[in-house]
Amino acid sequence: MLQRTIFFLFLLGGVLVSLVAKADDNPRTFILLDKGWGYRPVSDTGLKSSMKQVTVPHTWNANYIPGTRSYNREMMVYRRDLEITPDMKDKRLFLYFEGVNSSATVLVNNKSVGSHKGGYTAFCMEVTDYAKQGTNKLEVWVTNAYNPEILPISGDFNIYGGIHRPCHLLVTEQDCISPLFYASPGVFIHQDKVSEKQAQITVETMLSLRGKKQGLKVRTTIEDAKGNIISQNIEQNVTIENVKQPFVIEHPVLWNAKQNPHLYKVIVELLDNGKVIDRVEQRTGLRYFSVDADKGFFLNGKYLDLYGFCLHEEVEGKGSALSAEDHERDMELVKESGATSLRLVHYPHSESIYHLSDENGIVLWTEIPMVGPGGYDFCGFINTDGLKEHARQVLKELVYQKYNHPSICFWGIFNEIRTNYDNAEPFARELHELYKEIDPSRLTTLASCDDPKFYQNCSDLMAWNKYIGWYGSRNAPETAGNFFDKAKAASNGKPVAISEYGGGANVEHHFSMKENDVKPSGQFHPEEGQTYIHEGNWSAFAQRPYMWAKYIWVFADFQSAIRNEGGKPGINDKGLVTYDRKIKKDAFYFYKANWSTEPMIYITSRRFTKRPEASVQVKVYSNLRENTLYVNGKKIGKQKSDSLNRVMWQNVTLSKGENRIRVEGKSKAGVIEDTCVWYLK
Structure with missing residues (x-):
């Protein structure tokens, strides 16, 4: 079954379902079960114990508390009433959950309906024989506790417990299009x-x-x-x-x-x-595509340069319990940058982002949550029957649920599974074969952080996570270029890509840098250091069209309890947008200048407002032909953008007190400008 290219739109996606969605000529009804929920720890067993009222999507790990690195991984019980109305008599009833992290047991009227492992794929259970007309009690027992048989078993991100994606009651006639096949649309x-x-x-x-x-x-x-x-x-x-x-x-x-x-x-x-x-x-969406080891990615027979971000599914104050508006805002930022592709890390994402990618023409890499620890201890794969069976289950759910999105071109097998524990290569090959059995039309890939000699026979395509300029060598252009030239030579005709690269930045940290001497594990992560790394890496990658994709780590800052760096414990600050999405960092505008056709000028280090020295560099990202700098109304000079769409004026003298910096340039639409204010002590 399903041996050809398939594209579908699942109407249970959050952006497409209203409270009660029913066409006049369609007896199929979706009822969004978002309100009326309460939850409390399963350890709180008092009969009179009250439940905290919440709206779904919900996670009990939503709020980042500055200065802390811990979060609760425990079991909670969610409860609400489930109303079965007279018009549902003789109908079939299904509960459809888009995601419950990381395992769930569903009960109706104190009777177990079923269980599901894995927090990032949907599941559907029929409750026709469990629910009665009138008011029913619906409970979902949820845990995000560590479990060696539920992926992921490691990773540099938090596992948010809860019903963190929408859930629905689906009502159909006795004969229907099945929602039960891996929670697919049928x-x-x-x-x-x-x-x-x-x-x-x-x-x-x-x-x-x-x-x-x-x-x-x-x-x-x-x-x-x-x-x-x-x-x-x-x-x-x-x-x-x-x-x-x-x-x-x-x-x-x-x-x-x-x-x-x-x-x-x-x-x-x-x-x-x-x-x-x-x-x-x-x-x-109808399309065909291919990847050439020497020429890169081709869509409908024409070359398409794939570049963009790795995207985690979380926002400050919400964790992973996002709304349709959250996804739409992120997509607008992706579009503003000029990106052509996203890597959805490190798990299947909410249905909304796939729909938005379909609609906006963003090519996707999406993957199962088989994730290694990166530079930390332990592992992301252990050779047990339970873990392998769960990986197979999640893979099937991912493929069947997302199968028909035209935006998806690449299925991911794993991320950073190291070779120092059980040998993962045989199982990685098995997962590759399972992907191809279900869907031979798409290409498999993986994200390695090991030597190119490993995992060469486990996927259609290869990619590496290489933080050149951040971890290890500071000479990003030469080192990055040399690595991928050697990886290409060692891959025996298999196409290669960069699956992660970048560095951290706290927008409150700044320095007048001559070179990047920031310590990744330290508490000082200046914004200027991040731009230095991205400029160096991109200068190498832009010259290598054979790289089938280039993915920045990461779109936005996110929580990671194992981290204590950059002045914000528990936060990975490699994002090009802040955790709350309120600030686009300087590096975001570097890529906008290089990727977007929208005319732009942006003055970097604009948040470095208090200057200790009178002589400064003014660096601008601009995709305009010429740019003119003014300081306090005085014209300093005119320059053309370089090959990376940068303009740099050296040894610009500031006056004591307030200095107004302005850069302008001409586009076809007229003059555009950017301004900021710096202060000299």
């Missing part, structure tokens, strides 16, 4: 062959039939972006639970990343004697 769109001339497609629908199994029909309709019907296929007299329907689209409009992220709509309806008894709508 509709899969196989792209058998796609080109500019023609797209050959098979739509596969999985049914769950509990009523009559005769006289049913499956009607599938494909519409273009304007709602025009492109094609329709009706399968008559359906008696089996797996239906495949072929389609041909002549001269399709291809999903072409940011240039034209075109999406079709696929509507699948189950009919009984002409009446629609279930309906699922999905969007589809």
